[in-house]
Amino acid sequence: MRIDKYLKVSRLIKRRTVAKDVCVGEKISINGRLAKPSAEVKMGDRIVLEFANRVIEVQVLSTPNSIKANEAQTLYELIRDERRTES
Numbered sequence: 001m002r003i004d005k006y007l008k009v010s011r012l013i014k015r016r017t018v019a020k021d022v023c024v025g026e027k028i029s030i031n032g033r034l035a036k037p038s039a040e041v042k043m044g045d046r047i048v049l050e051f052a053n054r055v056i057e058v059q060v061l062s063t064p065n066s067i068k069a070n071e072a073q074t075l076y077e078l079i080r081d082e083r084r085t086e087s
Contacts, residue, residue, distance in 0.1 A: 001063040003030060003047070004037040009064070011072040012049065012056070027051070046079065055082045 001009075007019040007028075022028055023037040027050045030039055041047070045060045057080040067075065 001041050001065070002037065003028060003035050003039045003041050006041045006047075006060070006063060006075075007049075009067060009072070010058075010075040011069060012047075012058070012076070022049070047076075053084045055080065055084065057081075 004016050004019040004023060007013040007022075008016040013019040013022065020037040023035055023039070026034050028035045029048045030041060030045050032046075035047075041060055041063060043060055043062065047058050047060065049056045049058075056078070058076040058078055060076055062075050064075070
């Protein structure tokens with residue numbers, strides 16, 4: 001599954017177009033490598049999302065094409081959720 005679609009299906013990012021923009025902005029990496037929107041995601045991959053004031057790292061557990069919103073968190077295991085503070 002493409003990373004932009006996975007981020008939308010897993011509800012880590014609300015819209016696929018936003019996920020695509022974040023990838024293009026070099027804010028997402030898969031297994032330590034920067035990811036383009038078309039990068040493939042598979043079970044076991046580690047995804048790091050870097051936002052202005054937050055870093056989220058997850059491990060992919062499943063990649064279904066669609067899922068109910070209340071089950072979205074079953075697609076990944078949260079490894080790190082770090083808030084950055086400006087100094």
